[in-house]
Amino acid sequence: MKITRQKHAKKYISFYKYNFKFRPPFQILIDGTFCQAALKNKIQIKEQMPKYLMGEVQLCTTNCVLKELESLGKELYGAKIILQRFQVRNCAHIKSPVGASQCLLSMIDGNNPHHYFVATQDQDLTASVKRIPGIPLIFIIQNTMVLDKPSPSSAAHVQAVQTGQLVTVQQKESIQTLKEEQGLVNSTERKGRKRKRKGGPNPLSCLKKKKKTQGPQQQKPAGEKKKRKRHRKRTGEGGLQVETIAQIEKA
Template sequence: MKITRQKHAKKNMGFYKYNFGFREPFQVLLDGTFCQAALRHKIQIREQLPGYLAGTTQLCTTRCVLKELESLGKELYGAKLIAQRFQVRNCSHFKNPVSGSVCLLSMIEGGNPHHYFIATQDQSLATKVKKKVGVPLLFIIQNTMVLDKPSMKSLTLAQAVQTNQLVPEHQKLNIELLKEEQGLVKTSEPKKRKRKRSSGPNPLSCLKKKKKAQETLQPSAAKKKRNKKRRKRKPEAIVEAAQ
């Protein structure tokens, strides 16, 4: 049975870690009923809970829970001593304390932004916690602590996320951070304008012009050579005629 409970706890913890961003240290809000049940069944919450959740935990309560335990007298004196050892979280009922169940419900309003676990034996409070999204519920049964399976609302939201209908905010941030670490984020840099440089004459066109000039000079040079030859021949012809 212990191995089976550990498997269920590991599976449920994986669900809350992946879908709702729960991370160590896990913050567990306890009320007087849970402390009383732990005292009755001789459960060492501080020693046993981290092993069950497979991670470090921060046990905490509220002033309203402590006030409620004080008002209940000697019957819950032992539970009050246990609760006093935990960290006290600030609630909004400093001037006008309310019951422990009402106070714990107020701590998980707005989608449970602080990722609290609720540990209670109060059935009415447990029923209301199950109607919330992303709030793990702990209780004691058969001398052991048990992490309840996720509520239907939590399962529905997780299914919507998996079908790409919704993306949780914590996952968006993680995706952006991973992209930046891997260098996948492209930063838009202004494109530098190329300066237009004054282009000189095309060398090929210059070569063509030189060729044309050489062609025009060639006939004039040939004519000069012919005239020289003719001039040389004239005296020879006169000498021959005189002889």
């Protein structure tokens, strides 16, 4: 039974990852009813939730949920202690708290932009969550946590996208980018390239070239005679050669 439950969870998580861009760490919105059920069934939420969802999680709640538990008295004191250990996300009801169900619904309003899971035992909240596509629902049954299968609204949304009846947010952004590239839409911001300023001359090239210093020439000793050079001349008649030796002496 445990292996089958794990397989179903893996299948449902893949559905939300592929179609609704869910990524770890998964953000789990938890209310007081879920904590009370976990306390009653001796379930360690912080330890078992990452194992069940096969990924890192962030357990969180809101101020409205904590305020509601405080107002219900000592019977839910244990659930309140558990819930206080989780992250508290800011909601729009800080000055005037509302009911836990209403607050959690406001957190996932607008097609769940922050990709929240919802963990609850509240039947009314569960029914409201199932009407919104793309929201995974977790509840406790028979001493175990269970990730509910995708709701009919989520399945219908995915089918509509695949058949081309709906356009996702990513597709809208791609279309807008293509329109701007084709000049069909005046882009508000123009991204211009920075002009390169003409820099000055290279300081190394401005250095004066050093003249090569010539070494001292070797002076020939005085009185040394130059070597004799022989010049051969040809006479015109008979092809006879006459050698003349000219001695050139240094003055």
